[in-house]
Amino acid sequence: MKIARVAGTVVSTISAPVFDGQRLLLCDYVDPSGEPTGDYVIAVDVVDAGAGETVLILDEGNGARQIMEMKVAPIRAVVVGVVDEVEMA
Amino acid sequence: MQLARVIGTVVATEKTPNLEGVKFLIVQPLTKDLEPNGRPVVAADGVAMAGPDELVYIVGSREAAQAMPEPFVPVDHAIVGIVDEVALARVASSESRVEEGAQ
Numbered sequence: 754m755k756i757a758r759v760a761g762t763v764v765s766t767i768s769a770p771v772f773d774g775q776r777l778l779l780c781d782y783v784d785p786s787g788e789p790t791g792d793y794v795i796a797v798d799v800v801d802a803g804a805g806e807t808v809l810i811l812d813e814g815n816g817a818r819q820i821m822e823m824k825v826a827p828i829r830a831v832v833v834g835v836v837d838e839v840e841m842a
Numbered sequence: 843m844q845l846a847r848v849i850g851t852v853v854a855t856e857k858t859p860n861l862e863g864v865k866f867l868i869v870q871p872l873t874k875d876l877e878p879n880g881r882p883v884v885a886a887d888g889v890a891m892a893g894p895d896e897l898v899y900i901v902g903s904r905e906a907a908q909a910m911p912e913p914f915v916p917v918d919h920a921i922v923g924i925v926d927e928v929a930l931a932r933v934a935s936s937e938s939r940v941e942e943g944a945q
Contacts, residue, residue, distance in 0.1 A: 759931070760874060760930050760931060761874075761928060761929050761930035761931050762928075762929050763845075763899065763925055763927075763928050763929075764925070764926045764927040764928075764929065765899070765923040765924060765925050765926055766924075766926055767889055767891055767923060767924040768889060768922060768923030768924070769888055769889060769909050769922040769923060772922065772923055777843075777899075777923075779874055779928060779930065781874070793844075793873070793874045794843065794844070795843040795844065795845070795899050796843075804931030805931060814903075814904055814905045814908070825908050825913045826905075826908055827888060827901050827905045827906065827908045827909035827920060827922045828901070828905060828908075829843070829901060829903075829905045830843060
């Protein structure tokens, strides 16, 4: 998984079926200290994350399809957790 | 998934059989601020409704093939949705982190 910060939402009424009715969050990837890496991803939100929150992103198809309970679906990125705290050793 | 803009179409009559009926569009990947990001790619139209200049979002690798009616097609980029709006929250700056109970 990767750490990211929710930057906003993507509104889309025409999409592949797996995204119907799903909340799409646009997230900036950040390093563990919270600094943006410059990359972003659009991910399906299944944990009700809000703008500005730090989240965990899964970016892998099989896991994503498992979460969405679909055998075939063009999905990779899912917001799978809201980060409370990052503590480095 | 990434944002992209449809900038053209590609017609290829001579192609591998299992690409029959797949519509190819040229898309320019974009940053979240809708600036061009990297080089254009040819994407299969997974929603079969994306028109010229439209803002879309694309997926890559194996998931692109799964956007097509026949999931085992040799496709590595696919349009999987048309964007109505990108609503970016006005987060003051990267320094001002959102921490509950912060001062």
